[in-house]
Amino acid sequence: MTQQPFSRPGAFDLSGLKDQTAAPAAASSSAYAVPVTEANVQQVLESSMTAPVLLVFFSRTRMPESGQLADDLTTLATEFDGRFLAGLVDIDTAPGIAQAMQIPSVPLVVVVLEGRPMPLLQSVVPLAELRAALTQVLQQLTAQGVTGRHQPRPQAAPATDGGPVVDPRYAPAQDALAAGDLDRAVAEYQKLVDSNPADAEAAAGLAMAKVLQRTSGVDPVQARTAAAEHPADVDAQTLVADLDLLGGHVEDAFNRLIELVRRTAGEDRDRARQHLLGLFAAVGNDDPRVLRGRQNLASALF
Known part of the structure; x- marks a missing residue:
């Protein structure tokens, strides 16, 4: 078939x-x-x-x-x-x-x-x-x-x-996603996470909703051109990492941000690290690619 x-x-x-x-x-x-x-x-x-x-x-x-x-x-x-x-x-x-x-x-x-x-x-x-x-x-x-x-x-x-x-627990957030209301979807998932921080599915939903929110209306060609021209620009690099993740290129997204962590310092480095942690949550902490990504992140940091 x-x-x-x-x-x-x-x-x-x-x-x-x-x-x-x-x-x-x-x-x-x-x-x-x-x-x-x-x-x-x-x-x-x-x-x-x-x-x-x-x-x-x-x-x-x-x-x-x-x-x-x-x-x-x-x-x-x-x-x-x-x-x-x-x-x-x-x-x-x-x-x-x-x-x-x-x-x-x-x-x-x-x-x-x-x-x-x-x-x-x-x-x-x-x-x-x-x-x-x-x-x-x-x-x-x-x-x-x-x-x-x-x-x-x-x-x-x-x-x-x-x-x-x-599932009724996720219905408000899913309804918001279906309606294209990404801001409301993020807010609904955030409520679930706030009420139960151990809810891994809600955390993953929140992280993915944020990825969708950040990439809404973005021109992929322009975003990738900007990232290529400005390799140290945290905003440009994290945006392309989001696009990679949505396109199914999970390891490319992780590697882009790990290399960004290596190249940056101070506040920029912390922003890149926090963004990467959000992508880890979106994919799922038990995913082998996330486990490898965490190891590579630790190597980049230390």
């Missing part, structure tokens, strides 16, 4: 699916997992506009191991607390979905974000390996400004209920 754009009603050809209420599927054991049926598949895909959806295609009769992968993904959906929704597609009970989405075989895990599908796994892997892979994917998405969450689904709710929405 190749990555392809999706425009409503979907990236996949779902026109052949019947608009009917399917037989109830087995209940999932996670508030962040949902059995996918022909009746709710479109709602599940639409929910990827809020946060990632991971569709896992499996068959407990044809390949029991694929059922274990579905169970493991359900477990991790709880661990990740709404960072993604696990969509469980049993091809034995929902063969029309597999056919419409042209699934070649099971197991298959597909990441869907803003309607765009991309295959992630095509084999059964141990739980620890699956956890590591998902951690890396979500860290990369966070670095690109994807910080939305799904709302917990009531365990007794039928699969045809409305799709997941943003």
Whole structure:
């Protein structure tokens, strides 16, 4: 399966699916997992506009191991607390979905974000390996400004209920981001951080909202030209670092500011250091690139 754009009603050809209420599927054991049926598949895909959806295609009769992968993904959906929704597609009970989405075989895990599908796994892997892979994917998405969450689904709710929405804790900030009101988004995230400094997700959201705020309306070409012409200008260098981060060039952003720390002193050096710490928070302190960046920063400082 190749990555392809999706425009409503979907990236996949779902026109052949019947608009009917399917037989109830087995209940999932996670508030962040949902059995996918022909009746709710479109709602599940639409929910990827809020946060990632991971569709896992499996068959407990044809390949029991694929059922274990579905169970493991359900477990991790709880661990990740709404960072993604696990969509469980049993091809034995929902063969029309597999056919419409042209699934070649099971197991298959597909990441869907803003309607765009991309295959992630095509084999059964141990739980620890699956956890590591998902951690890396979500860290990369966070670095690109994807910080939305799904709302917990009531365990007794039928699969045809409305799709997941943003976790209520982050709803005001996410609503502000959706409306393009970056100042309000920063203010809402700041409230969350002030009320609970240990909330790592709120801190990451605040840091990323600030990056978006600083780069709003910036001409990337002009910004990069200014940075090239003025290598010691803290404002010019930090702005390009923000642009690098948003573009997914995380290590380039970190290295730019680490070199700036090496070249500067006093207040300028401290500003560069503080800005870099903010970018670390936006990416996530557990990200290997952040760990390397902290080591390199320490070397630059001492």
